[in-house]
Ligand SMILES: NC(=O)C1=CN([C@@H]2O[C@H](COP(=O)(O)OP(=O)(O)OC[C@H]3O[C@@H](n4cnc5c(N)ncnc54)[C@H](O)[C@@H]3O)[C@@H](O)[C@H]2O)C=CC1
């Protein structure tokens with residue numbers, strides 16, 4: 462018997478399993494992925510052998526993590542529904558709401574809907590979570606919080622905000638990586654060696670984020686401290702605003718949110 466079972470060991474399933482190993486140990490994790498390649502990768506990286514199928518995962522765990530793409534979720538739920546009993550089902554599937562999972566697994570199934578992000582792999586992630594209205598025992602909630610704590614910070618939300626959480630938690634690391642690439646490329650074009658460019662940019666983002674999280678100061682104030690009058694930074698900010706930097710980010714959130722809503726409607 463393991464505590465946690467994972468269905469799907471792709472990018473996010475693997476990231477969560479890796480962090481879980483550190484907090485709970487290999488023997489508390491069972492998983493299955495349709496791709497033998499993914500199973501071999503997990504075995505090689507985490508030294509955990511895959512189960513033979515999804516039903517074996519369900520039978521081996523109490524907390525069942527659903528980590529397949531939204532379009533594959535209905536077939537997975539149909540496959541496992543008879544095996545699910547007093548499990549707590551944790552779904553990280555973007556856009557899919559608790560109601561639609563319950564429509565297949567049954568209305569009594571207790572569900573935690575969560576939206577983590579890939580930095581969970583190194584316990585530096587952020588997860589938004591919400592619970593189905595059903596009763597969870599205190600000890601179960603404690604375990605669930607310990608589970609999410611393994612991935613970094615987490616907050617609890619009303620389910621109607623979960624698609625919005627996706628825009629700044631699940632999806633946004635990709636925007637940050639795009640920003641890292643762009644800024645690194647631009648200083649490489651000025652002669653900075655590429656390896657140093659990635660370190661320079663990433664460490665700067667880490668430091669700037671820590672100033673907000675740990676210093677408790679408003680981002681606008683921190684920005685103003687960097688912008689010397691007639692200096693280099695304000696010249697850069699002006700160029701960013703000419704190209705609609707803030708608006709681009711807001712438009713990205715609109716697009717991300719719309720797509721999440723589409724997934725909710727389809728599933
Ligand atoms: N990638 C990310 O940064 C994040 C992803 N998510 C959510 O996590 C879920 C998984 O996303 P990724 O890991 O990126 O996708 P992925 O495609 O990397 O992994 C999904 C895995 O599910 C496996 N799979 C498909 N059908 C299966 C079945 N019937 N039984 C067992 N395994 C099956 C696939 O072989 C694949 O390895 C998605 O629903 C996504 O919305 C949530 C937060 C962040």
Ligand SMILES: O=C(O)[C@@H]1CCC=N1
Nearest residue numbers: 555627630631632633
């Ligand atoms: O792009 C996606 O749909 C998934 C959900 C959040 C991050 N990746």
